[in-house]
Amino acid sequence: MGRGQRFGIALSAFVAFAVGVTTALSLLLGDNPALFGNQPGAEQLAELIAAPADALLRLATIVVALSIVIGIANLLYVHAGKLARGKFYSAVLLASFGFTVFWQVTRPGDTSLLEAAQLPIESALAALVALSLLHGGSRVLGKRADIWGLLFVAVVVVVLLASAPLAELAPLQAWRDWLMRVPVGAGARAILLGVALGAVVAGTRALLGQDRSVRG
Amino acid sequence: MDQTTQQVLAVLFVFATVVLVYTARYFQRRGRQRALRRIAGVERVGEWTKQSIEANRPLHLALGGAAVGEDNTAVALAGAEFFHHLVERANASDVSPIVTMSAASSIPLGQDTVRRAWRSGDYLARAQWYPPDIAYAAAVTGALQGEDPAAHILAGSFGPELALMIDTAGRRGQGSLAVSDRLEGQAVAYAMADEYLIGEEIFAAAGYATDDGRAQADAIVLDVWRALLIMGVTIVLMLEVAKRMPWLNWALVLSVSALLVVFGLLIYRRHLPEGDG
Numbered sequence: 001m002g003r004g005q006r007f008g009i010a011l012s013a014f015v016a017f018a019v020g021v022t023t024a025l026s027l028l029l030g031d032n033p034a035l036f037g038n039q040p041g042a043e044q045l046a047e048l049i050a051a052p053a054d055a056l057l058r059l060a061t062i063v064v065a066l067s068i069v070i071g072i073a074n075l076l077y078v079h080a081g082k083l084a085r086g087k088f089y090s091a092v093l094l095a096s097f098g099f100t101v102f103w104q105v106t107r108p109g110d111t112s113l114l115e116a117a118q119l120p121i122e123s124a125l126a127a128l129v130a131l132s133l134l135h136g137g138s139r140v141l142g143k144r145a146d147i148w149g150l151l152f153v154a155v156v157v158v159v160l161l162a163s164a165p166l167a168e169l170a171p172l173q174a175w176r177d178w179l180m181r182v183p184v185g186a187g188a189r190a191i192l193l194g195v196a197l198g199a200v201v202a203g204t205r206a207l208l209g210q211d212r213s214v215r216g
Numbered sequence: 217m218d219q220t221t222q223q224v225l226a227v228l229f230v231f232a233t234v235v236l237v238y239t240a241r242y243f244q245r246r247g248r249q250r251a252l253r254r255i256a257g258v259e260r261v262g263e264w265t266k267q268s269i270e271a272n273r274p275l276h277l278a279l280g281g282a283a284v285g286e287d288n289t290a291v292a293l294a295g296a297e298f299f300h301h302l303v304e305r306a307n308a309s310d311v312s313p314i315v316t317m318s319a320a321s322s323i324p325l326g327q328d329t330v331r332r333a334w335r336s337g338d339y340l341a342r343a344q345w346y347p348p349d350i351a352y353a354a355a356v357t358g359a360l361q362g363e364d365p366a367a368h369i370l371a372g373s374f375g376p377e378l379a380l381m382i383d384t385a386g387r388r389g390q391g392s393l394a395v396s397d398r399l400e401g402q403a404v405a406y407a408m409a410d411e412y413l414i415g416e417e418i419f420a421a422a423g424y425a426t427d428d429g430r431a432q433a434d435a436i437v438l439d440v441w442r443a444l445l446i447m448g449v450t451i452v453l454m455l456e457v458a459k460r461m462p463w464l465n466w467a468l469v470l471s472v473s474a475l476l477v478v479f480g481l482l483i484y485r486r487h488l489p490e491g492d493g
Contacts, residue, residue, distance in 0.1 A: 028227050034220045064285040064321045071320030071345040081341050087362065125350045129376055132383040136408035143410070152407065188399050191415040195397045197441045198419030199290035201434055202297075204233045210430070211293055 013209035019056065020207035026053035155179060236437045244429035244436075252435055253484065257393055257411040258424040264367035264391050265305045268313075275306055275313040276365035278356065278381070279326065280396065281348055282372035283319030291397045292322050294419045295371040296329045301425035302369060303333035314363060315343045317372070318352035353377035357384040367391035370409070371418050374401035382408040395421075416442065450476075 029035060030050025033042040076097065082090035103113050137156060141149050161169050162176035205211045217225075268275050277299045282292035303313050312334045315326035326343030334342075346355035357380060368385045370378065374396040382404070385392045394405035395413035405412045413421060416438060423435030454473075458464045 024230065025227075028223055028230070032219050032223060034218075035223060060285045064283070067285075067319075067321040067323070069320075070323050074320075074323050074340075074343070074345045078341050078344050081338070089358065122350055125354050125380070129350060129353070129380050132379040132408075133376065133404065136379055136383055136404070140407050143408075144406075191399060191402060193445065194414075194416035194442065195291075195418075197445065198294065198416035198438055200229070200233055201237070201438050201441070202290040202294045202419050204230065204237055205434060206290075206293055207230075208234065208237075211297070 015209075016206065016211070017209035020209065023053050023056050024207055026050055026056075155184075233437065233441070236440060237434060240433035240436045240440075241430055244433045252420075252423060252432060253439065255413065255417055255420070255424060257395075257413045257417065258421055260391065260411050261302065261367075261369065261393060261425065262305070264369075264393075265302060268306050268311075268366035269309040271366060272310050273364055273366040274309075274311045275302060276356075276360055276363070276368045277302065277313050277315045277329075278368065278370040278374075279315065279317040279319070279322050279372035280352070280370065280374040280378075280401070281318045282322060282397070284321045284325055286319070286321070288373045288397055291373055291418065292319070292325060294422065296322075296325045297422040297431070298371055298418070298425055299329050299369070300333055301422055301428075301431070303330060305425070307333055312339065312342050314360065314365065316352075316356050316360075317343070317345055318348035319373075320345055349375060350377045350380070353380040357381055364388075365390055367393070370394040370396075370405070371413070371421065373397050374404070376400050376404055378404045379408060386410075 026049055030053060031046055033046040036042040036045050076094070079087075079090035079093050083094060100113065103110070137153075140153055143149070144152070158172060158179060159176050162172035202211075265275065267273070279292055279295045279299075282288045282295055284292050299313075299315060306313055312330060315329055317323065317326055323343055323345050327339055330339040330342045344359065346352045346359070367390055368381065370381065370392065371394075374394070375398055378394060378396065378401045382392050382394060386408070391411075392409045393411040393413070394401075394409035395415075395418045396402045396405055397415075397418070402414065406414070420435035420438050423432040425431075454469060458469065
């Protein structure tokens with residue numbers, strides 16, 4: 001690794017560290033005058049501390065909004081390459097893209113193409129997802145032949161039966177409500193708590209400029 | 217809890233995490249390495265990587281909707297770190313892995329992941345963006361048909377559309393590992409994927425894909441926080457229960473706690489890899 005490359009890595013790690021720590025402290029300590037006691041000037045100090053996070057988050061929002069341009073460029077680049085290798089569907093994609101741009105330029109505000117093509121296709125795909133879920137659900141015990149797989153299937157069956165509009169199955173509704181409120185609610189919270197803990201550890205790594213994405 | 221207390225606790229929490237991360241890395245570097253607990257989901261990834269090299273077929277690595285600059289930035293970074301180690305392992309193959317995503321802001325992250333470990337070839341075209349949700353699932357299943365991936369590693373942010381990708385992979389005889397930070401996607405991953413990770417395991421996965429002590433130290437820190445959280449929740453629960461049961465006394469609580477600790481240690485030792493227990 002050359003000296004220039006090492007300098008680049010150090011610089012990007014330093015910038016990431018500086019921006020990360022500034023934003024984190026600004027978010028954690030800003031906008032609360034009570035944190036600095038009831039002394040004169042506490043309010044201005046709280047606002048001052050909150051300002052960098054506010055500015056940096058606005059900047060991030062703008063960059064994220066602009067990233068859709070990168071997405072479209074990537075899509076065109078990838079499929080132009082595939083077209084060069086003779087992929088037919090890439091030609092269809094590029095032609096559809098060109099046609100949609102032409103349509104929007106010549107008929108600004110016209111959503112008929114969206115309603116006539118995209119919505120029905122997405123609805124059909126949603127139905128396909130439902131079928132895939134059903135197919136996958138039916139094979140759970142084949143993949144997970146243990147107590148947890150059995151429990152998973154039992155819960156799915158109870159919830160589905162309780163959702164059926166049949167008077168005979170009404171007693172199952174109380175079971176379904178309890179299942180959804182207590183075990184499912186607890187499990188969901190546990191997963192989300194775990195994800196939050198993981199996010200803190202990963203965030204800390206990024207904050208300290210240790211993440212691979214900022215180490216060049 | 218008032219805002220000031222919340223802010224002070226948040227600062228302390230972040231500071232404690234920083235201290236834990238550096239402490240764990242110090243011990244890993246000094247050679248006092250702790251074995252990671254067993255996560256069954258990641259064990260087959262090595263097998264798929266070998267298959268990918270032998271058959272000259274790419275791995276498909278998907279971040280889904282995990283986006284840099286949004287709520288799930290940490291998930292995108294953790295997924296990219298995991299993928300980096302997989303790409304490094306697979307670089308003996310002639311075909312580079314494909315990274316797909318539905319968040320445009322994650323494209324540079326995906327391209328960078330391929331570029332770092334795969335210094336030859338057109339890495340720009342190996343990170344592919346498709347519009348989000350169902351369109352993403354449909355496009356990925358269609359676009360990758362010609363590439364014939366050896367396996368799909370789906371680690372990021374997915375909803376129910378994950379079913380479409382896993383189902384297609386299964387029908388083509390391709391392996392799949394899935395994990396999502398969204399509950400709907402996580403449920404689909406559990407029910408349908410060949411292998412799955414749950415919740416925070418996506419953040420620890422990189423530690424299992426490499427011998428790099430830093431990634432393993434981060435996985436250990438995650439386990440420490442999780443154990444502390446479980447202990448905290450258990451203590452609060454027991455105190456709440458104790459209020460409603462006048463016959464409950466400290467001797468009983470201590471005996472049950474000791475039993476639970478022994479039981480937990482037994483389970484932990486059982487889950488350690490052979491030779492480390």
